[in-house]
Amino acid sequence: MAATQAALPAGMRFALLGSGSEGNALVVQAGQTRVLLDCGFSLSETVARLERLDLQAEQLDGIVVTHEHGDHISGVARLARKFDLPVWLTHGTLRTQGQAFSGLSVTEISPHLQFAIGDVQVQPYPVPHDAAEPVQYVFSDGARRLGVLTDVGSTTPHIETTLSGCHALVLECNHDAAMLAEGDYPYSLKQRVGGRFGHLNNDDAAALLGRLDNSRLQHIVAAHLSRKNNAVELAVTALSGVLGCTPGEIAVASQEQGLDWCEIV
Structure with missing residues (x-):
């Protein structure tokens, strides 16, 4: 991976509160702005996980949402209501929520148009997933x-263009294809998880990574690992192999502990 680029001023970092099918949230800070990406935890659990990062929920400047699946959105409305936080999400995602977001400060975003939250520039981009109008983001x-x-x-050509040249990348390594095929999930669930609107397996994530411009990459994080259908060693081996780095240079975000602060310099 690229060496530290001293020419860039300090001031941007990120951390994950947790990553997996039981709850997801990521916080990114640039300058004095702190933005939460998704919140799939209860209110008390979110507050506790933020405190592990020496953050108070009151210090957040807003929440951006990827899609409406519960492990990403179930805690958003409660957190936003409790701490008076604005929320950004697509029209399709909002449409699925009924009255859950009623009375909140909600901004509908285009999947293609960049917007700003304080010092953080936010670029959404559309992705193939079995949700109403799912997006992912570059901050x-x-x-x-x-x-x-x-x-x-x-993956799509647009995804690869959008993610090329990043200084840090949080990348799904949901499952090992063989473990999923041989596991005890019902056939229909195996088809969903492994399908083109499901979740990336280790090999596909590594292949996507190999097609990106990684010349500036300082941090690579394997995320959203399945408890039943993956192993940390398999995900790390796949990503380190394509980057030509040591396994120790691949960070892994866990369900329980997430990932501590990573500085982008």
């Missing part, structure tokens, strides 16, 4: 870029 402070890609069944 930037104008100099550094953090790309996030989870909950996607297959």
Whole structure:
């Protein structure tokens, strides 16, 4: 991976509160702005996980949402209502929520248009997933870029163009294809998870990574690993193999602990 780029000023970092089918949330900070990506945890659990990062929920400047699946959105409305936080999400995602977001400060976004939350520039991009209008995001402070890609069944040229040249990348490695095929999931669930609107397996994630411009990459994080259908060693081996780095250079976001702060320099 690229060496530290001293020419870039300090000031951007990210951390994951947790990653997996039981709950997801990521926080990114640029300058004085802190943005939460998704919230699939209860209110008390979210507050506790933020405190592990030395953050208070009151310090957040808003929440952006990828899609309406419960492990990503179930805690958003409660957190936003409790701490008076604005929320950004697509029209399709909002349409699925009924009255859950009633009375909140909600902004509908285009899957293609960049917007800003304080010092954080937010670029949404559409992804193939079995949701109403799912997006993922690239976050930037104008100099550094953090790309996030989870909950996607297959890649597209647009995804690869969007994620090329990032300084940090959180990338789904949901399952090992053989473990999924041989596991005890019902056939229909295997088809959904492994399908083009499901979740990326290790090999497909590595192949996607290999097609990106990784010349600026400082951090690569394997995320959204399945408890039953994957192993950390398999995900790490797949990603490190394509980057030509040591397994120790691949970070893994866990369901229980997430991932501590990573500085993008």
